[in-house]
Amino acid sequence: MVNTEYFSGAYADFSRAAMSGDALCLRADNLACVRGLRVVFADLNFAVAAGGILHVSGANGAGKTSLLRMICGLLAPAAGHISLSGNTALARQSHYLGHADGLKNTLTPRETMIYESRLMAAHEACAPEDLLAHIGLAKQADQRVGTLSAGQRRRLALSRLLAAPRPIWLMDEPYTALDTAGRDLVDTLMRCHAEAGGMVVLAAHEAVPLADAQLVLDA
Amino acid sequence: MVNTEYFSGAYADFSRAAMSGDALCLRADNLACVRGLRVVFADLNFAVAAGGILHVSGANGAGKTSLLRMICGLLAPAAGHISLSGNTALARQSHYLGHADGLKNTLTPRETMIYESRLMAAHEACAPEDLLAHIGLAKQADQRVGTLSAGQRRRLALSRLLAAPRPIWLMDEPYTALDTAGRDLVDTLMRCHAEAGGMVVLAAHEAVPLADAQLVLDA
Amino acid sequence: MTGRPIAMWPILRALFARELRLVLRGGHLLPVLAFVFICVMLMPFGLGPELSLLQRLAPGLLWVIMLMAVLLSLDRMFQADFEDGGLDQLLLLPIALEGAVIAKICAHFVGILLPVLAAIPLAGLLLNIHPDAVLPVLATLLAGAPALVMLGAIGAALAVGVRRAGLLTVLIVTPLYVPVLVFGAGGLARALAAPGMLDVGALGVLGLISMASLFLAPPAIAAALRAGLR
Amino acid sequence: MTGRPIAMWPILRALFARELRLVLRGGHLLPVLAFVFICVMLMPFGLGPELSLLQRLAPGLLWVIMLMAVLLSLDRMFQADFEDGGLDQLLLLPIALEGAVIAKICAHFVGILLPVLAAIPLAGLLLNIHPDAVLPVLATLLAGAPALVMLGAIGAALAVGVRRAGLLTVLIVTPLYVPVLVFGAGGLARALAAPGMLDVGALGVLGLISMASLFLAPPAIAAALRAGLR
Amino acid sequence: MLERLENLSALYANPRRFMNLAARVHTPLWLVAVGVLAFGLFMVSGVPDDYQQGATVRIMFVHVPAAWMALFAYSFIFFASLLAAVLRHPLGYLAARAAAPVGAVFTLVALVTGALWGQPMWGTWWVWDARLTSVLVLLFIYLGYIALWEAIDDYGRAARATSILAFVGFVNVPIVKFSVDWWNTLHQPASVSRFARPALHADFLYPLLVMGVAFLLLFLAITLTRLQMEVLRQRLRVRQSAG
Numbered sequence A, B: 001m002v003n004t005e006y007f008s009g010a011y012a013d014f015s016r017a018a019m020s021g022d023a024l025c026l027r028a029d030n031l032a033c034v035r036g037l038r039v040v041f042a043d044l045n046f047a048v049a050a051g052g053i054l055h056v057s058g059a060n061g062a063g064k065t066s067l068l069r070m071i072c073g074l075l076a077p078a079a080g081h082i083s084l085s086g087n088t089a090l091a092r093q094s095h096y097l098g099h100a101d102g103l104k105n106t107l108t109p110r111e112t113m114i115y116e117s118r119l120m121a122a123h124e125a126c127a128p129e130d131l132l133a134h135i136g137l138a139k140q141a142d143q144r145v146g147t148l149s150a151g152q153r154r155r156l157a158l159s160r161l162l163a164a165p166r167p168i169w170l171m172d173e174p175y176t177a178l179d180t181a182g183r184d185l186v187d188t189l190m191r192c193h194a195e196a197g198g199m200v201v202l203a204a205h206e207a208v209p210l211a212d213a214q215l216v217l218d219a
Numbered sequence C, D: 001m002t003g004r005p006i007a008m009w010p011i012l013r014a015l016f017a018r019e020l021r022l023v024l025r026g027g028h029l030l031p032v033l034a035f036v037f038i039c040v041m042l043m044p045f046g047l048g049p050e051l052s053l054l055q056r057l058a059p060g061l062l063w064v065i066m067l068m069a070v071l072l073s074l075d076r077m078f079q080a081d082f083e084d085g086g087l088d089q090l091l092l093l094p095i096a097l098e099g100a101v102i103a104k105i106c107a108h109f110v111g112i113l114l115p116v117l118a119a120i121p122l123a124g125l126l127l128n129i130h131p132d133a134v135l136p137v138l139a140t141l142l143a144g145a146p147a148l149v150m151l152g153a154i155g156a157a158l159a160v161g162v163r164r165a166g167l168l169t170v171l172i173v174t175p176l177y178v179p180v181l182v183f184g185a186g187g188l189a190r191a192l193a194a195p196g197m198l199d200v201g202a203l204g205v206l207g208l209i210s211m212a213s214l215f216l217a218p219p220a221i222a223a224a225l226r227a228g229l230r
Numbered sequence E: 001m002l003e004r005l006e007n008l009s010a011l012y013a014n015p016r017r018f019m020n021l022a023a024r025v026h027t028p029l030w031l032v033a034v035g036v037l038a039f040g041l042f043m044v045s046g047v048p049d050d051y052q053q054g055a056t057v058r059i060m061f062v063h064v065p066a067a068w069m070a071l072f073a074y075s076f077i078f079f080a081s082l083l084a085a086v087l088r089h090p091l092g093y094l095a096a097r098a099a100a101p102v103g104a105v106f107t108l109v110a111l112v113t114g115a116l117w118g119q120p121m122w123g124t125w126w127v128w129d130a131r132l133t134s135v136l137v138l139l140f141i142y143l144g145y146i147a148l149w150e151a152i153d154d155y156g157r158a159a160r161a162t163s164i165l166a167f168v169g170f171v172n173v174p175i176v177k178f179s180v181d182w183w184n185t186l187h188q189p190a191s192v193s194r195f196a197r198p199a200l201h202a203d204f205l206y207p208l209l210v211m212g213v214a215f216l217l218l219f220l221a222i223t224l225t226r227l228q229m230e231v232l233r234q235r236l237r238v239r240q241s242a243g
């Protein structure tokens, strides 16, 4: 279902990096998270190599969302640090898809996509038509985002991942509100991304067969 | 895990109705839904008897949310009608748990519960302590709702169902953001409610073993 | 259906209490009062610090400030409910939506506008208002406030979910404000021209408008909110 | 990391275009314009119908009205972004947050405040302003507006995620407005006392304050937004 | 739990050394402050009536030190926030938070005594001149600063946001100080601080200076007490939420 062509050109960069041996590696050392007056987790260590998919799980409130936000710099770690092959400023290396999707209700899906790709400085702007069909919103292209169904919104939010290539994908419960086809779409996107040399960290309560490593946070 | 005592007293009313033979029955006749300029579904017929759990499924945008909102009167049907044993004004017979949870960020979980039970005119106000422990928010009782994690919010929203007994529960993707224990909690709540003579209509993309009927909407 | 009759009054009270708490959370009293005094502080800079001039202008300025406070505070009154699904829950309450609307508006009135009204005499002092003018100002403001609030709430309800809400608000609400202002600030000016006595006529008309809006606005607001459901 | 350099300019332009569209679709312009005209309409009632007095006060009143319009419109500038997760996405853009902030502010300026500025001469007409005074009023407003907007945005950013953010913004921002108003309305009054000529000194100071705030405010705003992340 | 939190986050550091020092300094500081204040009041009671102002001149001995402290307290907040931001040490934020209400009260005292003095001297309680207004602005900045602290629950967020406001609001301090020089005001310009040739008679000058020192000590003592309370409250909150 997913047209892997989207990945070919733009992804050449970090695929090449992956092949040339100095592959990217995302690692966290002794990471700790404090929210309010509570220590959510501490002494967390993990590494994700290029092409890796890490599944973070744990009970409600265990700190999954906090971890993902820390990786892209939206939350400062209370201790420890995170780096991508030595680089610690990861905001521009990451796509973050959170519980709140950052979509604007008064735009249409088409407009959202066009702006998204311009804002991400996509080198070749993708044709919104193709992408819309791709994520299953062809019919809703010119409806206001505020009137989309929950799953349709979620699909639109996914399109941000394709706006520009970035090595790290952080996905917080990406299957939420999606039907079977939608879940397959997410899986395909993640697989393509990993194959192109990217890395994925996803938080989910369900099993993720695609993942090649699991991190369990205990509350 | 769920203390079924919550259901005993207050639920006497419609359990008695169920036993006395003139049981409640929720039925939809020739229901149609139009959103914007699109017919979402038409000629929908179904019935849920007291104690029944109906699982509504269908692709994203198939109209599950619209259907639930129609049942409790938040959306007017384009055609057809819905009734509970002949009664067509169901707003005060239903609990609706939608994609948006109606929680107030500046209150604490404890306050939320107290107000909720007063607003629903609960005949005997439940003790918030018990209920909080019940839904797994004992530790977060006095934290602002705005700082809860996604699953913790969801659990708090569930507590509204217990604020006062109402025969119809409308649950839109109730498993969203919940961990395994949370999903079990939802199942237990639904089972208790059905056993007490209530009825549940839930929309979900995953399988729901508990349901005794399924309605598939096709987009 | 559950067999027992439901008493409306405790529900309205609970809703009022919750809304008042939402309004007051985070010490809103301080900011509202500060707002009034800040407006007062800005005036002399705009108009020049001449005390006698300020004295003459004070009553009208106080009306404008009150209007601003209403506009600012009611502005997004229903927006949060609309966005977080709270509006759905309001509709499912065991009371009529009109009642819920009234409870909400009362909470805003008590939590925000009463303190403003209470601060008006002191604000007037800073504007060097004539002592004889304090009473008429308060009287007209009190008589007119319900109308201002109800009209503001209609605007806020229209702004929820209705497309082109801005235009609608301007077309519907602004013309309604005009009579209130005419009788409020205008009657005030006349009252002050003949000092020592209240302009009972204007006050009566203001009161009438307020009464009318107390009865007519809630259904309009409820209808606007229902129209805004998605 | 992807090897190719990223051009900042097109991103800023795209962000500006998007925000402008959001502002225009949000229907914020009309209520602000309505507010301006309500204020203007109200003044004769407050001040009495004496045309000469109105004429004298018009410039100062226009300044105060403009200031309140800016406050009203900036109030929730960053709140929506905060609530819907858009703020997170702003932080992940390939440009500095400071740049994004400037683009957003420019969009608000163009979408709301330029039209308000354009309406000022008309509003002045209703206040019976002296024709010679229109140009100085507009000139000082234009020179001072950037400062008003930037300072307002600092307040809006500080109050992000806070309950009743609007009023807190007012409380934070207005004290900062006083110097601008002093040079704006004050300089204006002096300019009009010697008719036919602009008070270049006050205009220069206003311009300086505006320039300073153009440079100093964006880092403060960005820092405030970062502090507001949850 | 507490240990864990303190080790993890700079914001929750337990300033043990500071608390020990504070416990030792606390009582002597209060004693000296009260002593100097008593001495100052004694000196003030001996001041002769002014030939122009009569007994109302005594308002000066409260008004002027209070006005000084209003400015000093804000500068204190500014530098404390700056230190906290630069050194990444939370004590600065706590100190700034502790000082704010104290500064606001001094500002209020300066305003009220000024108004009381203005009635006999200028024939009015209030005028909108640059000095008076900039002090009113200062009060509002204090209030905004306090309101912002109260409005944000999360301690770290509140600390960062309020420090930004403290920096921005600092521009008002020189305006208050120099307003009398920059604009033509009713209020009189600095007469004490021109030390080379003080324009004030020694009979007035020395009591005024003693009162100034007394107010400074009072400010430091109150702020220190509030700061200790702030640290203890923070510790208590952690304990409670941990267990």
Ligand code: HEM
Residues within 6 Å of the ligand: E060, E063, E064, E067, E068, E071, E110, E111, E112, E113, E114, E115, E117, E118, E119, E121, E122, E131, E132, E133, E135, E136, E176, E177, E187, E188, E189, E190, E191, E192, E193
């Ligand atoms: C509400 C009204 C007033 C306010 C807000 C106010 C404010 C201030 C401030 C902030 C200072 C400190 C200036 C500095 O450190 O340089 C000050 C000093 C002073 N004020 Fe006032 N003042 C007010 C009314 C008055 C009145 C009515 C008088 C007497 C006629 C007065 C006499 C003085 C004197 C003598 C000083 C000492 C100046 C110096 O030597 O530095 N003030 N006032």
Ligand SMILES: Nc1ncnc2c1ncn2[C@@H]1O[C@H](COP(=O)(O)OP(=O)(O)OP(=O)(O)O)[C@@H](O)[C@H]1O
Residues within 6 Å of the ligand: A140, A143, A147, A148, A149, A150, A151, A152, A177, A179, B035, B036, B037, B038, B040, B058, B059, B060, B061, B062, B063, B064, B065, B066, B067
């Ligand atoms: N104002 C509108 N204009 C056009 N289409 C609309 C409007 N409002 C809703 N729709 C469409 O109605 C359809 C039904 O939406 P609904 O939310 O009921 O779907 P759903 O089954 O709950 O989907 P999901 O599984 O994604 O939650 C969607 O396709 C949506 O795009």
Ligand SMILES: Nc1ncnc2c1ncn2[C@@H]1O[C@H](COP(=O)(O)OP(=O)(O)OP(=O)(O)O)[C@@H](O)[C@H]1O
Residues within 6 Å of the ligand: A035, A036, A037, A038, A040, A058, A059, A060, A061, A062, A063, A064, A065, A066, A067, B140, B143, B147, B148, B149, B150, B151, B152, B177, E154
């Ligand atoms: N300001 C705060 N004060 C106190 N606790 C907080 C604050 N902010 C967050 N928390 C707590 O931090 C914990 C971690 O939240 P987080 O959102 O990371 O959990 P999560 O693993 O994503 O949970 P979920 O599965 O429910 O999404 C939660 O227990 C939450 O209550």
Ligand SMILES: [Mg+2]
Residues within 6 Å of the ligand: A064, A065, A066, A099, A172, B149, B150, B151
């Ligand atoms: Mg989460």
Ligand SMILES: [Mg+2]
Residues within 6 Å of the ligand: A149, A150, A151, B064, B065, B066, B099, B172
């Ligand atoms: Mg749905």
